[in-house]
Amino acid sequence: MNDLRRYLFSLRLFIPLVVAIFLVTVQSSFAQSDSVQTQPRQDATYTPAPVPPSPPNNVVLRDSPNDNGHAIEVRWTLSADDGAGADNVVLYEIYRAESADAPDSLWLKRGSAIKGAGVYNDRGEREESSASYFPKGKDFYYKVAAITLDSKSFSSVAGPMQARDNWFNGTRIPVLLYTIIFFGLTLFFINAAKKGMNLYVRPLAGIEAIDEAIGRATEMGRPILYVLGLGTASDIATIASFTILGRVSRRVAEYQTSILVPCYDPIVMTVAQETVKTGYADAGRPDSFIEDSVYFVTQAQFAYVAAVNGTMLREKPATNLYLGKFYAESLLLAETGVMSGSIQISGTDEIAQLPFFVVACDYTLIGEELYAASAYLGREPLLLGTLKAQDWFKGLVIISILGGIALRLLTSPEWVQKFFEMT
């Protein structure tokens, strides 16, 4: 019993001690949690001032070259913190104003350039109604800002500068040079041909077969179908085809057979009518010309194909000539021609369609052979002269390619690259 009393007495002393320890612990833990909570508060309030990057320097303006006068080129020296120093520049922003001391609100951001780029072409539209209209002949001032994630620093203001018209596109000098050479070669060979120089032209099987094909049509008493393709009168392939049509129609008139020319384009139809009429007149049979033999069908590609295929299957022409500009309809036409049993001669400068014609036609004029055909058929000195100039120029192109490869392999001078750069 005494033991129990002693135990309780010691417990009575112990309890306040335990409570005191508990209170101190709780208080200290609250104090700790307070400090944990307040620590971030202290961090948030501590914001180190962003260090702006070094600004871009030497902003130089010039009228953008080789254009229509609605652009200014801005160049600058990179910020010292772009690729070096703090290396924290992420991009550059280009600002433009109409006066050097314009307030910040009037400096318009025109665009941005990635880090490492020291040039920006401030280009706009020429129409006043356009939102991005860029007036020419007006003074503009520019400044460039180097941008980091949290700050920017501006260069000094450069200007004034005006955008102006340019009267020569310097990047096209190689084209001009080669054009002059080609014109010169053409004139030389035309003169030479006029003076009686013998100009050899290799035989073109497709063109030589035309006479045979017209003869076949005459013997069979069936018409010749001449398709000018889907080109317009401004396509060179169509123009070349007009010339061949002229020769074909003359031969058709001589053999007194008939020709059908369904057209896709109304202007092409008008020109083709004149061409065929001329062919008949040249053959001395202008009265045999039937105007409706050259007719308009439609300007819908596959409706045109349907109409021409229908003509093939109904009229059974002895010969089909496809010469001009062709697209997806080439094989549809040529395969129907095979089914109708016609001799087929084709020619186009559309590379994608050439395999179809090669497969389905008896003869195919590949690419430039279409253009050579008129000279080949006519054998006139003027036409042969241009053909010869073409051959010589091709030689020059081959030499240029080989020379370019050699220069590139041996050395790579900057002027060579610049010479062949074109916009």
Add this chain to the structure above:
Amino acid sequence: MKRQLPLLLVFVSGIFLVIQYFVPAEISDRAYEFMLDWTVIIGIFALALGIWSLIRVSIEKIQRKTHDHNYTYISLAGLFAMIILGLNPWSAGLDDYTFSHLFRFVMIPIQSTMFSLLAFFIASAAYRAFRARTVVSAVLLVAALIMMLRVIPLGPLSVYINDTSNWLLLVPNLAAKRAIIIGVGLGMVATALKVVLGIERAYLGKD
């Protein structure tokens, strides 16, 4: 004069366009666009001539009662139906219900049908092309087979077939294409020069 005036016009226009290519100034741009606008205007006038030609040829076929002339009724009916619906003052133009539905649900499906025939024609053309009668056509056949095998999964073989077909496309094929392109480019310049200088005048017709 009837012949000289068009030749002079062609010469002046041709030389102008050559010069225009090298002059980037705004006035040059605008003059070029002005000329392009004229081609559109002339094209619209010529369209009337085209429609007239179509009507005349169709009526003649009906009068002569040529073989299958019944189709001519359909083409004339289609032509006039679309013109009337399009020019109808109470219609909503291109958004007009009947007009647009005739185009979308008649014209387009018919054109698609014509286009889809291409698949069958390619098959028949390929059959003819791949008959290995000569060495050249045998080479073509082998090349075509490799290109076709490219799209078939053949396990580890696919890697070699892919490499070979890529080489075929990027080396011999591209070389030939470039040669043709250069030739075509020169031919175009030569033909354009012949037209501008009046050497080539078949398009002018007779006096």
